[in-house]
Amino acid sequence: MHFLPTERTRARRHPQRASYDADVIFAILDAGLICHLAYVVDGQPYCTPTAYWRDGTRVYWHGSAASRMLDAQAAGIAVCMTVTHLDGLVVGRSGFTHSLNYRSVMAFGHPGVIADAREKRHATDRFIERLYPGRTGEIRAAHAQELEAISVVGMAIEDASAKIRDAGILDREADLARPGWAGVIPTAVTIGEIMPDPHLPSGLPAPSSVAAYTRGTRLDDVLTAAAIGQQTGA
Amino acid sequence: MHFLPTERTRARRHPQRASYDADVIFAILDAGLICHLAYVVDGQPYCTPTAYWRDGTRVYWHGSAASRMLDAQAAGIAVCMTVTHLDGLVVGRSGFTHSLNYRSVMAFGHPGVIADAREKRHATDRFIERLYPGRTGEIRAAHAQELEAISVVGMAIEDASAKIRDAGILDREADLARPGWAGVIPTAVTIGEIMPDPHLPSGLPAPSSVAAYTRGTRLDDVLTAAAIGQQTGA
Numbered sequence: 001m002h003f004l005p006t007e008r009t010r011a012r013r014h015p016q017r018a019s020y021d022a023d024v025i026f027a028i029l030d031a032g033l034i035c036h037l038a039y040v041v042d043g044q045p046y047c048t049p050t051a052y053w054r055d056g057t058r059v060y061w062h063g064s065a066a067s068r069m070l071d072a073q074a075a076g077i078a079v080c081m082t083v084t085h086l087d088g089l090v091v092g093r094s095g096f097t098h099s100l101n102y103r104s105v106m107a108f109g110h111p112g113v114i115a116d117a118r119e120k121r122h123a124t125d126r127f128i129e130r131l132y133p134g135r136t137g138e139i140r141a142a143h144a145q146e147l148e149a150i151s152v153v154g155m156a157i158e159d160a161s162a163k164i165r166d167a168g169i170l171d172r173e174a175d176l177a178r179p180g181w182a183g184v185i186p187t188a189v190t191i192g193e194i195m196p197d198p199h200l201p202s203g204l205p206a207p208s209s210v211a212a213y214t215r216g217t218r219l220d221d222v223l224t225a226a227a228i229g230q231q232t233g234a
Numbered sequence: 235m236h237f238l239p240t241e242r243t244r245a246r247r248h249p250q251r252a253s254y255d256a257d258v259i260f261a262i263l264d265a266g267l268i269c270h271l272a273y274v275v276d277g278q279p280y281c282t283p284t285a286y287w288r289d290g291t292r293v294y295w296h297g298s299a300a301s302r303m304l305d306a307q308a309a310g311i312a313v314c315m316t317v318t319h320l321d322g323l324v325v326g327r328s329g330f331t332h333s334l335n336y337r338s339v340m341a342f343g344h345p346g347v348i349a350d351a352r353e354k355r356h357a358t359d360r361f362i363e364r365l366y367p368g369r370t371g372e373i374r375a376a377h378a379q380e381l382e383a384i385s386v387v388g389m390a391i392e393d394a395s396a397k398i399r400d401a402g403i404l405d406r407e408a409d410l411a412r413p414g415w416a417g418v419i420p421t422a423v424t425i426g427e428i429m430p431d432p433h434l435p436s437g438l439p440a441p442s443s444v445a446a447y448t449r450g451t452r453l454d455d456v457l458t459a460a461a462i463g464q465q466t467g468a
Contacts, residue, residue, distance in 0.1 A: 008278055013298050034320050034334075038272035038281030044242055045279055047272035047316035049338050064247050082281035086268050086423065086453075091444060094373050095362050096380040100268075104283050128329050138414055139328050146330040169431050176433055180372055181440055185447045186426030189320065197403050197416040206415055210325055213419045219320075 008108055009161040019162040022057075028105045028162055029054050029083055030227035031220035033131070035061070038080040041072045052081065053127045054227070055154075059107060060123055062152040070151040074113035079155060081107045085220060087166065089185040093175040101184065103164045111155035117144070123152050126230070132209035133226050189219040242314075242342055243395040253396040256291075262339045262396055263288050263317055264461035265454035267365070269295070272314040275306045286315065287361045288461070289388075293341060294357055296386040304385040308347035313389060315341045319454060321400065323419040327409040335418065337398045345389035351378070357386050360464070366443035367460050423453040 001022035003009070011018035019025070035052040038045055048069050052061045059081060063070050073079060088101035114120045124147070125136045169182050191213050194206060212222045235256035237243070245252035253259070269286040272279055282303050286295045293315060297304050307313060322335035348354045358381070359370045403416050425447050428440060446456045 008280070012302055013300060033323075034318060034336075036270035036272075036281050036283075036316055036318070038270075038279040038314075040274055040279050043312075044342075045272040045274050045312055045314050046242070047270050047281055047314040047340065049270075049316055049318040049336070051334060066247060068246055078277075078279055080272075080279050080281040082270055082283055084268060084270070084283040088426075089267075089365065089447070091366065091369075092373075094380070095358060095370070095376045096383075098362060098365075100285060102268075102283070106281065108278075124329060128332060131323065131332075132325065135325075136329070139326075140409070140412065142329045146328070149330075168429075171431075171433075175374070178374065181434065181438055181444070182431040183434075183440065183444070184429045184431075185444065186429065187423050187453055188426060189421050190424045192322075192420030192422060195402075195418045195420065197405075197418075199405075199410055200415065200417075204415055206417065210415070210417070210419065213323070219421055 003157070003160045005161065006159045009106065009159050011161065011163065017163050017165055019164065020160070024162045025105050025107070025160050026054065027224070028085065028103045029059065031085060031224045032083040033219065033223060035081045035083045037061070037069070038082070039069070039073060039077055053130045055126060057157050058154050059157060060127065060152060060154045062124065062127070062150050065149055065151045067151060070113070070153060073111045073153050074151065076110045076112055079109060079111055081155070086187050088187055090169055091183050091185065092169045093171045093178055093180060093182045097169055097171050097175070099165065101165050101167070103162065105160060105162050107157045107160040109155040109158045111153040114152045114154055117147060120147055120152050123154070124150070130226060130230055133229055135209035138207055138209055191215055191217045191219060191222070237391070237394045239395065240393045243340065243393050245395065245397065251397050251399055253398065259339050259341070259394050259396045260288065261458070262319065262337045263293065265319060265458045266317040267453065267457060269315045269317045271295070271303070272316070273303070273307060273311055287364045289360060291391050292388050293391060294361065294386060294388045296358065296361070296384050299383055299385045301385060304347070304387060307345045307387050308385065310344045310346055313343060313345055315389070320421050322421050324403055325417050325419065326403045327405045327412055327414060327416045331403055331405045331409070333399065335399050335401070337396065339394060339396050341391045341394040343389040343392045345387040348386045348388055351381060354381055354386050357388070358384070364460060364464055367463055369443040372441055372443055425449055425451045425453060425456070
């Protein structure tokens, strides 16, 4: 499946870095946890970071039922959701060839609020399972008033594009002969030492739902594996 | 110094997590490298990730002179710049108390393009120095046509707010007695193994400008130290 390039997604700059392939786009979304949402309220653009998840060609996010952002978005305004992974710093031989490696997706649509309580419960359970496979079986179900206290919005992706830079240094021929160092510094979001809640009885082992979050592991790897598991029902 | 809370920055939700203190806001900006920019072109909001840097109460970013985004922003449209650090996943005893730890800043303004060539050179040099202290002394100066090929925009921060969640699990009293694990999974952007450019003579040591980028180090720590060094002229 491909998204059709549109006026708002067609890459003018570095078209070789752009992709409209849904597999490429979904892989970048499934490797992430935080998106940034651009939307307009009273003529003012806002850029709000929030957690998100994907279900097929739809993306979801949630927040307090009292949220100004979700209030505005429930009315079906235009939103651009962007997810970015910083993969490295590129240190060139000239200022001009210093760069960054990254994977990013911009997805456009008009979110709508999920009013139905059952659908809302399903969506939020799916979010927890997306992060912690099996976790909904370990915890109590959400109380009805907990669900009422949050808003969940869903957005069909109308069009989207990915942009990827995954290369070394693109120095000019004339600069290659110059003495001096150049290289790539890889970066990734990684997991630290897991911290059990101080209220727990000591020695209680972490459950299987969080087993993948081991020190030094890449977060994008954990999230990707969980998304694949969720989609294949593993 | 404090930014005054305005209609667009005053926190409705979790006001205890919000700050308008410039030191808090600048520390979050100085720990980051990638921002997301919300802006509107022909009524459509866009959310674009890009590298940025700070100089006093101004923020800067740059790109190709042919960039559609910078073209639009050069005209002085409204922009919301957001920087987010994901610090951890909070695994609660109920779905409702699963959360995230983070530091984020939203900064509002109207960017303008830097037309003057000297000012542009100064700004881009400052960006390189901000990432790699001393690097501009290791590489040749930018050619005039390289500077012409890029646009640099600067934005005075008109108002801004920070939001920080840095806590454990806020479970209900009734849930604390339930059996089952809960905890916090810390996350950070960390540095991988530095990769020298394959064109380099083997064994050429990395210069002091990149010495702080050692495997396993947190990127926010490296960037914070470099920003402090730049501001104090160290």
